[in-house]
Amino acid sequence: MNYLQYYPIDVVNGEGTRCTLFVSGCEHFCRGCHNATSWDASKGTPFDQAMEDRIIEDLGDTRIKRDGLSLSGGDPLFPGNLSGILKLVKRVKADYPEKNIWLWTGYTLEALSPAQQEVMQYIDVLIDGRFELDKRDLSLPWRGSGNQRVIPMKSCIH
Amino acid sequence: MTEIIKRDGSRQPFDAPRIVKAVASALNDAQIKDNDFAEYVAKKVANTVAGQELVDIYDIQDQVEHLMMSSEYHNAARKYIEYRQTRDIERESRNALSRDILSIINQDNEELLNENANKDSKIIPTQRDLLAGVVARHYAKQHILPKHITAAHERGEIHYHDLDYAPFFPMFNCMLIDIEGMMTNGFRMGNAEIETPRSITTAAAITAQIIAQVSSHIYGGTSINEIDRIHAPYVRKTFEKHLQQGMRWIGDEQKAREYAMEMTEKDCYDAYQALEYEVNTLHTANGQTPFVTFGFGLGTSWEERLVQKSILKNRIRGLGKNCKTPVFPKLVFAIRKGVNFNPEDPNYDIKQLALECASKRMYPDILNYDKLVEVTGSFKTPMGCRSFLGVYEEDGKMIHDGRNNLGVVSLNLPRIAIESKGSEATFYQLLEQRLQLAREALMTRIQRLDSVRARVAPILYVEGACGVRLKPDDKISDIFKNGRASISLGYIGIHETINALYGGKSTGDLYDSEELRQKAVAIVETLRAAVNKWKEETGYGFSLYSTPSESLCDRFCRLDKKKFGVIEGVTEKGYYTNSFHLDVEKKVNPYDKVDFEQVYPKHASGGFICYGEYPNMVNNLKALENVWDYTYDKVPYYGTNTPNDSCYSCAYEGEFNATSRGFECPQCKNRDSDKMSVTRRVCGYLGQPNSRPFIKGKQEEVVRRVKHL
Numbered sequence: 001m002n003y004l005q006y007y008p009i010d011v012v013n014g015e016g017t018r019c020t021l022f023v024s025g026c027e028h029f030c031r032g033c034h035n036a037t038s039w040d041a042s043k044g045t046p047f048d049q050a051m052e053d054r055i056i057e058d059l060g061d062t063r064i065k066r067d068g069l070s071l072s073g074g075d076p077l078f079p080g081n082l083s084g085i086l087k088l089v090k091r092v093k094a095d096y097p098e099k100n101i102w103l104w105t106g107y108t109l110e111a112l113s114p115a116q117q118e119v120m121q122y123i124d125v126l127i128d129g130r131f132e133l134d135k136r137d138l139s140l141p142w143r144g145s146g147n148q149r150v151i152p153m154k155s156c157i158h
Numbered sequence: 159m160t161e162i163i164k165r166d167g168s169r170q171p172f173d174a175p176r177i178v179k180a181v182a183s184a185l186n187d188a189q190i191k192d193n194d195f196a197e198y199v200a201k202k203v204a205n206t207v208a209g210q211e212l213v214d215i216y217d218i219q220d221q222v223e224h225l226m227m228s229s230e231y232h233n234a235a236r237k238y239i240e241y242r243q244t245r246d247i248e249r250e251s252r253n254a255l256s257r258d259i260l261s262i263i264n265q266d267n268e269e270l271l272n273e274n275a276n277k278d279s280k281i282i283p284t285q286r287d288l289l290a291g292v293v294a295r296h297y298a299k300q301h302i303l304p305k306h307i308t309a310a311h312e313r314g315e316i317h318y319h320d321l322d323y324a325p326f327f328p329m330f331n332c333m334l335i336d337i338e339g340m341m342t343n344g345f346r347m348g349n350a351e352i353e354t355p356r357s358i359t360t361a362a363a364i365t366a367q368i369i370a371q372v373s374s375h376i377y378g379g380t381s382i383n384e385i386d387r388i389h390a391p392y393v394r395k396t397f398e399k400h401l402q403q404g405m406r407w408i409g410d411e412q413k414a415r416e417y418a419m420e421m422t423e424k425d426c427y428d429a430y431q432a433l434e435y436e437v438n439t440l441h442t443a444n445g446q447t448p449f450v451t452f453g454f455g456l457g458t459s460w461e462e463r464l465v466q467k468s469i470l471k472n473r474i475r476g477l478g479k480n481c482k483t484p485v486f487p488k489l490v491f492a493i494r495k496g497v498n499f500n501p502e503d504p505n506y507d508i509k510q511l512a513l514e515c516a517s518k519r520m521y522p523d524i525l526n527y528d529k530l531v532e533v534t535g536s537f538k539t540p541m542g543c544r545s546f547l548g549v550y551e552e553d554g555k556m557i558h559d560g561r562n563n564l565g566v567v568s569l570n571l572p573r574i575a576i577e578s579k580g581s582e583a584t585f586y587q588l589l590e591q592r593l594q595l596a597r598e599a600l601m602t603r604i605q606r607l608d609s610v611r612a613r614v615a616p617i618l619y620v621e622g623a624c625g626v627r628l629k630p631d632d633k634i635s636d637i638f639k640n641g642r643a644s645i646s647l648g649y650i651g652i653h654e655t656i657n658a659l660y661g662g663k664s665t666g667d668l669y670d671s672e673e674l675r676q677k678a679v680a681i682v683e684t685l686r687a688a689v690n691k692w693k694e695e696t697g698y699g700f701s702l703y704s705t706p707s708e709s710l711c712d713r714f715c716r717l718d719k720k721k722f723g724v725i726e727g728v729t730e731k732g733y734y735t736n737s738f739h740l741d742v743e744k745k746v747n748p749y750d751k752v753d754f755e756q757v758y759p760k761h762a763s764g765g766f767i768c769y770g771e772y773p774n775m776v777n778n779l780k781a782l783e784n785v786w787d788y789t790y791d792k793v794p795y796y797g798t799n800t801p802n803d804s805c806y807s808c809a810y811e812g813e814f815n816a817t818s819r820g821f822e823c824p825q826c827k828n829r830d831s832d833k834m835s836v837t838r839r840v841c842g843y844l845g846q847p848n849s850r851p852f853i854k855g856k857q858e859e860v861v862r863r864v865k866h867l
Contacts (some may be wrong), residue, residue, distance in 0.1 A: 009747045011781035011867045012773055018781075064749050065784060138812055138825050141777035 001025075001084030002044040003051070004037070004074065008058045009066075014102040014125065014142065016067025019058050023047070023071070023085070025078035028106035032133035034144065038074040047084055052091065059096055068092075068100035068124070077105040077116045089122035100124035102142075106131070109151060126151045160207045163214050165249065172207055174200045177222060184238035190231055199225045243313070244305055258292040268854065269709070277446045278849075287445025291322025298326045302606070307599045314717035316596050317568040317710055319648070323377035323444075324565060325606040328614060330643070332378030332449075332542035336560035336625040337365060338388045345621035347371060357399065358422075361392035362429035366436035372623050373440075373448035375615040376562070379488075379542020379843075381451040383558055385469075390461035397422040397461075423464060430468040437486050438477060447486050449843065453525070453539025455492035455512070458504050470511045473519050480806060483519045483837045485844040490539055490795075494527035499790065513782050516798055517775040520837055520844055523767070523797035524786055530794035533760045540795065543706060543842025544767045548699060550641050560625015561642055564607070564698075567599040568648030568705045570714045571681065572734055575658035576722050585659055586684070593647075593688045600645055604698060608635050641699035646764045647689050648705035650714060651734035652678050653741045657727035669744055669754060679757055682738060686761045701764025704737030706841030711736065712855025731862070733855035736841065738762065742859055748772070748785050748866040756792040767842045769797035770866045774812045776802060781867075799839050799863075806833040816861050821848050 002024040007013075010020040025041030026033075037043060045051075059066050069092055076085045089101055102125040105116075109128050112120065120126065127143050127150050135145035142150050160172040177200040185192060203221050207213045219242060226235035261267035262285055270288065271279040278284055299308045302325050303318070311318045323329050344353045347367060355361040365382070372380050382388065400421040404414030442448050454466050469489065477484045491512045498505035512522055531537055535549035538558040545563045549556060569592055578585035612619035613630035619637075620628055626637055637643070656668045656678050668674045682702070689700040707714075711733040719729040735741055738758040740751050748770035759766040768789070775782045775798070782798060789796045801813040808826035814836050815822045821836045822829050831848040838847055838860055845852065852860065 009749070009867060011775065011778050015778055016780040017784045064747075064788070067780065138810060 001047045001081045002041060003047045004035075004044040006051070006055070009064060010070065013070040013072060013104075014068070017065065018068055018070045018102075019055055019066055020070040020072060021047075021055065023073045023076050023078075023081050025080050026073055026075040026106060027078060028075065028130050030106065030131040030133070032136065033131060035074070041074075041078065041080050047088075052088055055088070056091065056095055059092065059099060066099065068096075068102065070102045070104075072104040075106050076103055077107055077112070077119065079115075082115050082119060086119050086122075089119060093122050102127070109149075120153060123153050126153055160210055161212055162218065163212060165215060169212075172204070172213065174204045177203055177218070180241075181222065181226065181234075181238065184226070184234045184241065185231065187237040187241075188231065188233040190234055192231070195229065195231065240306070240309065243309055255292070255296045258296070259289065262288050262292065269713070283441060284445035287443070288322075294323060294326035295321040298324075302326065303602055304598070307595065307602065310592075310595050310599075314570055314714055314721075315573060315592055316570065316599060317648075317714065318599055319566045319568065319710075320377050325602055328607050328610040329375065329377050330607070330638075331376065331563040331565045332380065332545050333372070333376060333562035333624070334381050334383045334539065334541055334547070334559050335368060335372055335623050337368060337382055337385075338559060339625055340368060340622040341388075341392075343622065343627075347617065347621065355392050355395075357396045358389060358392040358426050358429045359396070359432075361389055362433040363436070365389075366433050366440070368617070368623065369437060369448050369450050370440050370442060371617040373450065374443035375618055377444060378545070378563065378565075379449035379451060381453060381490075381539045381541050383453050383539040384456065385452045386454040386457040386462040386465040389465050390457060390459060393422060393426055393461035393464055396425050400425075423468075426464050426468045427471060430465075430472050434472055434477065434484060434487070438484055449488075449542055450486055451488040451490055451539060451542065453490045453492065455505070455508070455525075456494060456497055456527070456537075458497060463505065463508060466505070466508050467511060470508070470515045470522075473521065474511075474515050476519070480804070480835065482804075482835045483802070483844075483846075485837065485846060488543065488843060489515070489522035490525055491522035492525045492527055492537070493786065493790065495790075497527075499787070509783075510779070513779045513786070517779055517782055517800050518802050520798070520800055520802070520839070523769075523795065523842075524789070525795055526790045526793065529791060533794045534763050540765075540767075540842070544795070545644070545646065545703060545765045546701075546763060546795075547644055548641060548701060548763065550699075557625065557642075560623070562624065562638075562644075564638060564643050564645040565600070565603045566646045566648045566703055566705065567596045567603075568650055568707070568710060569593070569596055569685075570651070570718070571649055572651040572654040572658055572728055573714065573718055575655040576718060576725065576728065578659060580659065582659065589681075589684065593685070596647055597688075597692055600647065600692075600700070601696075603645060604638070604696075607638060608633075610634050638698070640697055641693070644699040644701045644764055646701050646703035647685060648703045648737075648765070649682070649685055649762075650705050650707045650710055650737060652681065652738045653735040654715075654728045655681065658725065661727055667744075669740060669746065675754075675757075678738070679761070682758060682761045689764070702762045703765030704758070704762045704767075705765075706767075706843075707734065707736050708841045708856060709853050710734075711859060712853045715855060731858065733859045735859075737766070739768075742771075742863045745864050746866060749788055751866055752785075752789055752792050752796075759794055767795050767797060768793045769799055769839065771863050772798055772800045772867055773865055774802055775800045776811075797839065797842075801836075801838065803834060803836045806835075816863075818857065818861055 003021055004024050005022040007020040010018045013020045024038050024044040026039045101123050103123045104127045129148040132145045132147050135147050137146050161169045162172050163169055178196045181196040181199045202225055226238055261270055298321055310316045341354055355364055369380055397418050400418035401414055404417040408414045437450055440448055476482055493499055497503055498509040516522055527537055534546045536556055538547055540546055541563055547561050574585055574588045612628040612632045612634055618624045619634050620630055656674055660674055686702045689702050692700040715729055715734045724730050740754050751770055755768045803814040804811050805823040805828050807828040810823055810825040815824055834848055836848040837844050
């Protein structure tokens with residue numbers, strides 16, 4: 001799994017003060033995508049152990065408290081990213097059960113594959129659906145177009 | 159024979175004895191006796207011009223200057239140059255007055271017209287104010303201020319603020335109005351005797367009237383310290399009135415109380431709505447909406463909480479049919495552990511309301527109680543946007559309301575750094591000289607008020623706004639003594655100063671270098687030590703003030719660019735950075751910015767504000783609260799710049815794009831300034847740059863601001 005950007009402090013992607021990771025790889029190719037360079041899974045930097053450790057360390061920072069981790073992209077549920085993402089969210093939930101994880105995907109919740117659903121057990125809030133340019137609305141919190149949904153995941157493991 | 163072209167274009171034969179006379183006079187001023195030297199200079203110049211038919215007077219003077227500078231008589235050279243400059247200024251100013259007046263008529267002097275983003279120079283009353291300002295400034299420079307102070311101001315070494323008002327008029331800068339004293343004891347305003355109000359509705363109406371009156375008699379901001387505490391008794395009176403009525407018509411006490419509470423809540427909300435409208439529709443004698451600040455947040459009684467909630471809810475709602483963000487009154491919300499900081503505190507709900515308000519309307523800025531007391535000695539609202547009083551006691555009791563600031567003179571620190579050419583020792587020597595100048599300039603402010611009688615401003619001195627009831631013929635000067643009033647040394651551009659003085663690849667950036675950070679603090683400490691000394695020597699409350707530099711950021715930089723050219727990291731951007739603030743282009747998170755700036759307020763305790771640039775935070779109050787909480791034990795006074803503009807074309811609410819030509823809606827690309835509400839921080843105050851443009855350097859600074867998140 002490759003990532004394109006990592007924001008150690010972020011207030012724009014999800015509630016509270018967060019760490020946000022943008023991974024590469026997406027097969028939705030939405031027209032008007034704000035981050036089209038992220039479609040190619042080979043773009044960016046390999047997500048290695050050091051990077052995972054850094055995120056874990058940032059989440060545990062006591063000076064600037066983080067509410068949780070945000071995963072965006074690209075698409076964290078892109079097939080090539082699933083094993084990497086699963087390992088990361090498992091570790092975050094194990095180390096910080098009180099912190100939440102938000103995840104942005106172009107797939108819809110109802111259409112997730114079993115492998116994608118496995119990741120979902122560790123996600124607190126899901127923002128799902130493709131970006132649809134004709135439904136673009138800058139006033140919506142946490143999402144870009146009216147068809148996308150912000151779904152609190154009751155099934156999330158704590 | 160050689161002829162000289164004079165300044166007015168006329169010609170005159172070259173006359174060597176005139177040079178002898180000028181040089182001799184400079185030598186004499188420097189207390190040097192050397193008649194031969196004057197003859198020598200004149201002869202040298204005569205030799206160079208010999209054989210030429212026409213020579214410009216400026217060339218002659220430059221040669222004289224050069225010869226004197228390369229001699230051993232540096233002091234005499236300086237006298238000669240000063241004399242020449244003074245003459246230049248005198249000549250220049252004869253034309254300047256009519257030129258400035260003409261530019262008001264023609265509306266073509268950006269510096270004059272956009273100097274203050276709160277003044278709408280298109281309308282007649284403001285033009286009358288500007289005209290008065292032009293004349294007052296001109297007269298003060300020519301006939302009131304000592305020549306060398308005027309010259310230093312003109313050269314841009316110091317800035318004598320607000321010359322359009324003082325010292326021509328015996329006015330002071332900003333204050334905390336003693337509303338409590340005025341309302342409790344009654345007062346006279348215009349032709350009316352005002353008694354203690356019997357309801358919050360009347361109290362709010364009278365408050366607006368007082369603000370209007372006071373704002374016309376001073377040139378800086380007026381603040382109401384702890385307005386929740388001051389207005390609480392009138393909320394109580396309104397409640398009692400409603401309760402009486404409830405008992406009469408309902409009978410049942412429980413029901414009557416509920417009725418009275420509901421009616422009072424409505425009255426209180428309406429009263430602050432009316433007050434906000436009043437402030438925003440007022441036009442003071444100074445040609446602008448009054449610069450007024452409401453401080454509140456510490457009260458925990460039902461009445462005080464109701465005042466706090468009413469102020470915030472009105473602000474959240476916005477002004478008028480488009481629900482526009484008002485820029486006045488400025489709101490300053492106090493945060494204190496045990497009152498509203500933690501979820502278990504009694505006013506935590508009001509902190510949440512304040513967060514919502516800040517996310518939508520940028521105000522309130524916050525005052526962190528404990529830190530403010532640590533830095534300035536006691537709790538008080540800033541006067542205007544950022545001026546803080548020190549501790550002052552009468553009969554063992556701390557007094558804040560009714561006190562004031564006598565004005566500011568600011569130092570152009572980057573100029574001193576440029577002139578020092580990289581030598582720290584020279585910098586501190588020059589700084590010492592400039593400090594002396596600034597002190598003299600500040601003393602002229604005090605002297606101007608010396609023999610003034612209370613009758614020039616009855617509202618301030620006779621009717622109680624200054625917390626005293628003098629007789630019209632009493633002198634006012636005593637109430638400014640012993641630290642009751644403050645008088646401030648200002649400074650600008652620590653960032654550019656460090657670049658100019660220590661710039662170079664080896665040292666790197668001020669933010670990244672611990673060494674440079676210490677150097678920067680050392681400069682501010684030196685300024686503080688100077689004002690402490692002046693205070694001790696004069697008994698006046700000299701304080702160090704971090705100048706907001708709305709138009710000064712442009713002026714000093716423009717003058718320095720003209721004199722020294724484009725210097726990378728110093729004059730190139732067209733503005734100087736506000737006081738001790740981090741470079742607006744430096745990309746750091748707000749937490750690190752707070753850490754960087756937190757060392758300064760304790761030195762510059764006479765005036766400061768820290769802030770961070772945020773994205774739109776309407777949907778993330780939790781993150782906004784995280785930053786507020788972080789500042790609690792670090793900086794006393796903090797503002798979160800969370801732009802929330804609105805587009806009347808497409809109804810978009812969020813941040814507009816700032817460009818050097820104006821603002822643009824990101825959703826529909828609307829650029830029509832009549833169809834948008836755009837609010838940005840100008841200094842400690844907000845402004846609406848779409849309707850009243852910022853001065854050029856300020857707009858450039860706004861365009862360059864980077865988000866800290």
